[in-house]
Amino acid sequence: MTIKVGILGFGGLGQAAAKLLAGKQEMTLVAIADRDGYAYSSSGLNVSAAIAAYQAKGSVGHLESYGTASQDSIANLIATARDVDGYFLALPNLPNTFMASVARQFIQSGWQGVLVDAIKRTSAVEQLIDLSGDLAAHRITYMTGCGATPGLLTAAASIAAQSFAEVHSVEITFGVGIANWAAYRATIREDIAHMPGYSVETAQAMTDAEVEALLEKTNGIITLENMEHADDILLERLGICDRSRVTVGGVVDTRNPKKPLSTNMKLTGRTFEGKISTHTFTLGDETSMAANVCGSAFGYLKAGKMLHQRHIHGLFTSAEVMPLFVR
Numbered sequence: 001m002t003i004k005v006g007i008l009g010f011g012g013l014g015q016a017a018a019k020l021l022a023g024k025q026e027m028t029l030v031a032i033a034d035r036d037g038y039a040y041s042s043s044g045l046n047v048s049a050a051i052a053a054y055q056a057k058g059s060v061g062h063l064e065s066y067g068t069a070s071q072d073s074i075a076n077l078i079a080t081a082r083d084v085d086g087y088f089l090a091l092p093n094l095p096n097t098f099m100a101s102v103a104r105q106f107i108q109s110g111w112q113g114v115l116v117d118a119i120k121r122t123s124a125v126e127q128l129i130d131l132s133g134d135l136a137a138h139r140i141t142y143m144t145g146c147g148a149t150p151g152l153l154t155a156a157a158s159i160a161a162q163s164f165a166e167v168h169s170v171e172i173t174f175g176v177g178i179a180n181w182a183a184y185r186a187t188i189r190e191d192i193a194h195m196p197g198y199s200v201e202t203a204q205a206m207t208d209a210e211v212e213a214l215l216e217k218t219n220g221i222i223t224l225e226n227m228e229h230a231d232d233i234l235l236e237r238l239g240i241c242d243r244s245r246v247t248v249g250g251v252v253d254t255r256n257p258k259k260p261l262s263t264n265m266k267l268t269g270r271t272f273e274g275k276i277s278t279h280t281f282t283l284g285d286e287t288s289m290a291a292n293v294c295g296s297a298f299g300y301l302k303a304g305k306m307l308h309q310r311h312i313h314g315l316f317t318s319a320e321v322m323p324l325f326v327r
């Protein structure tokens, strides 16, 4: 039996996630929601048709036979698609409380299953941690921080830590190259929110023209240092190191699909014999942000499904559960 999957948010990551699922036997895409509508078919949606409807008419609500226009698409979809095993939340976290509010919507709906997010900010993950008890009580298995960073690279840090008696630093540096910022509007706005002088509120309020004007000034490059990224509390929660020892930064080129630098995670520590050393995990330059985020998200969805089948509910993170490869 395949795992029936839903995708909430059908922008850059949501569409990439749908394309990735088209090549998988173990998962079937049955439900999609975007801001203006939703689509559902218990036997599976046609990915190309869903993307064509979104791109031509702005919403999967226009998908022939299976689409419904709605201004309350997430609630309507949850109520309609009762047989979905798990959702990937490819939604913008704007405002910074949005993802937690979606989690509460699921809790209130009575639906039971697996939820996976690729959320980034520490303060956003903290809101989900606060919901742990409610998620468990309502038989939801929620996997948080399951993109690339946090996600794949945090999991790599968690594995790398095993060689050491004491972890001194975890340094995550990402390089992202995208041909056009408009394909990933939420990602870019959330990145701008980390720039000096900007906040989540100011970045959310920026018009597309204002984003373009800013990118014009920086030649399309966003350079980020010391970001508020949840990799820090995910590792701290496990006792690997204090959050102050985890740093995240990177470079995003919004005008070139080639990565400006190789994404990597460097963990330095002291072994039980007293040797200081560094483990490094570097992603292949040809792997896109979409491949690294969506691949990980579905790996964690499969792991979450296994936990859910064993009646293990509540909140889990990318640093404490091994993602399972989806065939």
Ligand code: NAD
Binding pocket: 008, 009, 010, 011, 012, 013, 014, 033, 034, 035, 036, 073, 074, 090, 091, 092, 093, 118, 119, 120, 145, 146, 147, 148, 149, 150, 151, 183, 184, 185, 186, 187, 188, 190, 289, 293
């Ligand atoms: P996007 O702007 O391209 O698309 C957002 C989608 O969400 C759109 O389809 C929009 O219609 C939909 N949406 C917005 N509000 C909605 C609502 N209220 N109800 C239903 N649908 C709604 O976004 P993106 O660039 O694909 O980014 C998605 C998220 O992924 C962002 O939060 C970003 O930070 C995150 N992300 C995480 C990582 C990681 O490594 N962890 C990497 C990249 C992106």
